[in-house]
Amino acid sequence: MSAVAEDGPLQDPAALASTARQLLVAAGMTSEMAEDVAAVLLEADLLGHRTHGLSMLPNYLERIERGATACKGDLEVLADGGASFAWRANRLPGAWVMRRAIREVLARVTSHPVITATIADCAHIGALQAYLKPITDEGLFVTLATTDPGLASVAPFGGAEPVLTSNPVAYGIPTLGDPILIDHSTSVVSNGSIAAYATRGERTPGPWLLDGQGHPSDDPACLGQEPPGTIALLGGPEFGYKGFGFSLMVEALSLGLSGHGRSTAPSRGGQGVFLQVIDPAAFAGREAFLRETTALAERCRASRPRAGGPPVRLPGERALANRARHLAEGLPYSRQVLDSITDWARRLGVEKGL
Amino acid sequence: MSAVAEDGPLQDPAALASTARQLLVAAGMTSEMAEDVAAVLLEADLLGHRTHGLSMLPNYLERIERGATACKGDLEVLADGGASFAWRANRLPGAWVMRRAIREVLARVTSHPVITATIADCAHIGALQAYLKPITDEGLFVTLATTDPGLASVAPFGGAEPVLTSNPVAYGIPTLGDPILIDHSTSVVSNGSIAAYATRGERTPGPWLLDGQGHPSDDPACLGQEPPGTIALLGGPEFGYKGFGFSLMVEALSLGLSGHGRSTAPSRGGQGVFLQVIDPAAFAGREAFLRETTALAERCRASRPRAGGPPVRLPGERALANRARHLAEGLPYSRQVLDSITDWARRLGVEKGL
Numbered sequence: 001m002s003a004v005a006e007d008g009p010l011q012d013p014a015a016l017a018s019t020a021r022q023l024l025v026a027a028g029m030t031s032e033m034a035e036d037v038a039a040v041l042l043e044a045d046l047l048g049h050r051t052h053g054l055s056m057l058p059n060y061l062e063r064i065e066r067g068a069t070a071c072k073g074d075l076e077v078l079a080d081g082g083a084s085f086a087w088r089a090n091r092l093p094g095a096w097v098m099r100r101a102i103r104e105v106l107a108r109v110t111s112h113p114v115i116t117a118t119i120a121d122c123a124h125i126g127a128l129q130a131y132l133k134p135i136t137d138e139g140l141f142v143t144l145a146t147t148d149p150g151l152a153s154v155a156p157f158g159g160a161e162p163v164l165t166s167n168p169v170a171y172g173i174p175t176l177g178d179p180i181l182i183d184h185s186t187s188v189v190s191n192g193s194i195a196a197y198a199t200r201g202e203r204t205p206g207p208w209l210l211d212g213q214g215h216p217s218d219d220p221a222c223l224g225q226e227p228p229g230t231i232a233l234l235g236g237p238e239f240g241y242k243g244f245g246f247s248l249m250v251e252a253l254s255l256g257l258s259g260h261g262r263s264t265a266p267s268r269g270g271q272g273v274f275l276q277v278i279d280p281a282a283f284a285g286r287e288a289f290l291r292e293t294t295a296l297a298e299r300c301r302a303s304r305p306r307a308g309g310p311p312v313r314l315p316g317e318r319a320l321a322n323r324a325r326h327l328a329e330g331l332p333y334s335r336q337v338l339d340s341i342t343d344w345a346r347r348l349g350v351e352k353g354l
Numbered sequence: 355m356s357a358v359a360e361d362g363p364l365q366d367p368a369a370l371a372s373t374a375r376q377l378l379v380a381a382g383m384t385s386e387m388a389e390d391v392a393a394v395l396l397e398a399d400l401l402g403h404r405t406h407g408l409s410m411l412p413n414y415l416e417r418i419e420r421g422a423t424a425c426k427g428d429l430e431v432l433a434d435g436g437a438s439f440a441w442r443a444n445r446l447p448g449a450w451v452m453r454r455a456i457r458e459v460l461a462r463v464t465s466h467p468v469i470t471a472t473i474a475d476c477a478h479i480g481a482l483q484a485y486l487k488p489i490t491d492e493g494l495f496v497t498l499a500t501t502d503p504g505l506a507s508v509a510p511f512g513g514a515e516p517v518l519t520s521n522p523v524a525y526g527i528p529t530l531g532d533p534i535l536i537d538h539s540t541s542v543v544s545n546g547s548i549a550a551y552a553t554r555g556e557r558t559p560g561p562w563l564l565d566g567q568g569h570p571s572d573d574p575a576c577l578g579q580e581p582p583g584t585i586a587l588l589g590g591p592e593f594g595y596k597g598f599g600f601s602l603m604v605e606a607l608s609l610g611l612s613g614h615g616r617s618t619a620p621s622r623g624g625q626g627v628f629l630q631v632i633d634p635a636a637f638a639g640r641e642a643f644l645r646e647t648t649a650l651a652e653r654c655r656a657s658r659p660r661a662g663g664p665p666v667r668l669p670g671e672r673a674l675a676n677r678a679r680h681l682a683e684g685l686p687y688s689r690q691v692l693d694s695i696t697d698w699a700r701r702l703g704v705e706k707g708l
Contacts, residue, residue: 078638083437084467086637113438114470114630118637141606159657159666163650171599173606180606182599188592206592214660227658234596235588238542238560242588245525245536245669246600251650252495252527252534252643259638261646262653283440283472284432284613289606292615296517296605299616303513304581306568312513315599 008338010330017042019341019350020057026348027064028071033096040095044127045331048322051192052127054333058340060124061348068269069093069123075100078120078259083112086258087119091270094125098273102131105277106138113282118253120260121270124148129183129319132172136179139286141278142172145250149261150268153194153223154187155230157244160214162230163262166190167250176294181316186247187231194220194231208232250274362692364684371396373695373704374411380702381418382425387450394449398481399685402676405546406481408687412694414478415702422623423447423477429454432474432613437466440612441473445624448479452627456485459631460492467636472607474614475624478502483537483673486526490533493640495632496526499604503615504622507548507577508541509584511598514568516584517616520544521604530648535670540601541585548574548585562586604628 017038024034037060045053063069070091078086085104089097097119105115125131128144135142145168152162166185173180188208197204198220207216212227216237222229234243253274255261260272280289303312345351371392378388391414399407417423424445432440439458443451451473459469479485482498489496499522506516520539527534542562551558552574561570566581570591576583588597607628609615614626634643657666699705 079636081467081636084636088638113435114468116468116632116636120638141611155660156654156657156666156668158659158663159654160660161657163653163657171603171606173602173610180602182602184596184599186596188589210660214663234593235542236590239588241669242538242540245538248527248534248536248650248654248669249525252525252647256527256643256646256650257495257632257634257637259642259646261649263645263649278470278611280611282433282435282438282470283611284442284474288613289610291617292610292613293606295615295617296602296610299517300510300513300602303510303515303517305512306509306514306564309512309568312510314510315595315602 008332008334010332011338013042013046013327013331016054016331016333019345020054022350023057023061023341023344023348024064026350027061029064029093030071033071033093036096036099037093040098040126040130043130046323046326047127047129047319048326049127049129049319051190051196052130054341055337056124056126058344061344063123063269068267082108083114084116086117088258088260089119089122089270091121091123094123094271097122098125098131098275101273101275102135105275106135109138109140109277109279113279115277117273117275118258119271119273119275120258121266122273123269123271125271125273127183128168128170129181129316132170132181132183132316133179135277136172136174136181139174139280139290140172141174141280141289143169143274143276144171145169145254145274146271147250147254148268148271149255150266150270151191152262153191153231154233154247155210155214157233157241160210160212160227160230162228164247164251166231167247169246169250173293174290175297176290177297178314178320179316180293180297180314181319183315186234186243186250188234188236188243189231191231194223198223207236362686362688364686365692366684367396367400367681370408370685370687373699374408376704377411377415377695377698377702378418380704381415383418383447384425387425387447390450390453391447394452394480394484397484400677400680401481401483401673403481403483403673405544405550406484408695409691410478410480412698415698417477417623422621436462437468438470440471442612442614443473443476443624445475445477448477448625451476452479452485452629455627455629456489459629460489463492463494463631463633467633469631471627471629472612473625473627473629474612475620476627477623477625479625479627481537482522482524483535483670486524486535486537486670487533489631490526490528490535493528493634493644494526495528495634495643497523497628497630497632498526499523499608499628500625501604501608502622502625503609504620504624505545506616507545507585508587508601509564509568511587511595514564514566514581514584516582518601518605520585521601523600523604527647528644529651530644531651532668532674533670534647534651534668535673537669540588540597540604542588542590542597543585545585548577552577561590
């Protein structure tokens with residue numbers, strides 16, 4: 001998730017969320033759904049994941065309009081074993097489904113130390129990192145993996161044909177200080193990041209892609225050619241089998257367990273999700289866990305930086321600093337994003353433009 | 355885990371295992387411990403992970419001799435919640451502890467669909483991949499992560515000082531055909547692989563290391579210099595923050611939850627382990643899971659290879675082919691490994707040399 005739209009005028013986060021909520025309600029969402037979706041998009045912006053923030057709102061509204069995201073209906077419970085549950089979401093809004101799942105997991109973890117949940121076919125859940133902190137704040141370790149089986153942009157290692165996609169996975173690790181909030185794709189970069197280079201007509205800074213023959217490429221346009229290129233796996237030509245392994249893990253957990261995968265060639269727009277929360281109290285104890293994670297974080301931060309480099313940062317550290325700064329100072333948005341939201345406001349008869 | 359000692363005379367696997375068992379018993383292990391340790395070392399060789407096979411036997415015997423691996427005592431149960439348990443192994447043989455843990459997990463998974471276990475401070479468990487197939491053969495998804503908190507050879511991303519180590523993680527994914535058996539370090543290569551280059555006095559094929567200033571290096575000797583160099587993270591200078599994230603996940607699960615981590619600067623030789631088994635039956639069902647994982651495996655294998663490249667292989671595919679071939683034809687070992695084992699046989703008064 002790379003930077004887009006960071007150079008415009010500063011906006012008030014609360015006002016932006018309010019506008020987003022009104023637009024989502026006008027498009028057909030319940031106020032509860034709109035609340036969750038707006039909050040998660042805004043949270044992604046606050047953390048600095050601008051490709052997954054309110055710049056996605058027009059796309060979300062468009063998906064509602066053509067019925068690709070459902071605003072009515074309820075979650076289907078496929079299985080419920082107390083410490084585990086499996087839902088099918090039938091394209092209901094991802095952020096709303098995810099927040100319900102997290103409330104459920106947090107309620108159950110008081111009775112079972114490990115809660116494991118899967119969600120089949122829910123609409124886009126956005127930036128995984130946006131969901132982690134409320135869980136790590138409870139002293140819990142969290143794993144969150146997702147992918148969209150209707151999307152293929154990454155080849156298996158050694159292949160030249162798209163089968164997988166960026167398949168992100170996130171881990172939240174509590175410490176006595178700030179949590180470690182890991183969130184990254186198992187390809188070198190996300191689909192959104194490549195799309196941003198394509199939109200700007202730029203080459204990628206390195207060979208982040210493979211062309212249709214499987215040769216390294218820095219041309220985002222190769223994704224749209226015939227045969228299509230692919231995004232390189234984490235590890236590249238030499239160690240991409242490791243990115244492949246992690247990618248397969250994400251597929252098995254989020255699509256295999258949820259039962260909604262690539263076998264039926266589903267249309268784009270429905271994600272499978274794997275969510276697991278672990279309470280360290282059931283193992284060597286919360287105190288021992290926090291002692292170890294805190295010592296680890298401190299040792300990493302105290303580690304001598306590479307020659308001429310900045311101090312070592314932990315995953316999530318910059319995101320949490322972004323969040324604090326953006327809440328205090330406001331969030332910058334490009335004119336393009338603001339205009340697009342204003343267009344939608346006009347179209348949906350919502351007074352508040354930007 | 356790269357190839358060593360693959361060019362010597364072919365040996366009979368059963369005879370080798372028998373010799374290894376006798377040596378381990380002569381060194382002080384119970385016959386049950388010796389059985390498990392010999393079997394896991396041999397299994398690593400069969401799968402092709404020669405750095406983690408019987409070439410480690412002399413090292414294992416030496417560790418027993420100086421008391422770094424315990425042959426007496428029992429496992430301490432730190433916590434037991436039915437679906438979760440935490441053991442402290444006090445340097446008991448890793449393979450013996452692991453096989454007990456796996457039996458326990460498989461017995462419990464009939465009552466709870468997700469079983470999560472941690473082990474603190476057990477002796478070297480060897481190749482993770484060697485443990486996966488008995489679990490995937492039951493139709494279960496398995497995660498296995500481990501590290502040795504007494505070993506530091508990998509720097510945090512952006513750092514030039516060793517804090518972490520190769521921190522491997524393994525995932526076993528059942529399909530209707532062969533299982534997908536993922537096992538890899540979160541650094542570009544393992545400690546054992548770098549050690550093999552160092553022993554041969556060779557440079558690594560690419561900049562797999564960072565020197566003591568954090569500059570890319572292909573010189574394995576830099577690990578022993580002052581300040582020490584480190585092994586590069588998966589993802590390298592550009593995307594190593596992802597390898598860092600996975601490495602921190604391994605630390606949190608195997609050292610944080612087990613309560614035996616780097617905070618107390620333990621001596622080398624005691625590993626923390628995280629083991630989790632998931633029964634797809636509790637989610638969208640075993641049938642749906644296998645349908646998805648099998649379709650995924652087939653789609654990857656059927657994917658067009660990169661220009662001039664061999665067919666796409668799934669993780670574990672070559673290892674399982676190695677295993678079948680080695681069982682049929684015998685295993686090659688270098689004279690060096692065989693001589694070292696024969697020396698130990700003489701020393702421990704075991705008749706059978708090689």
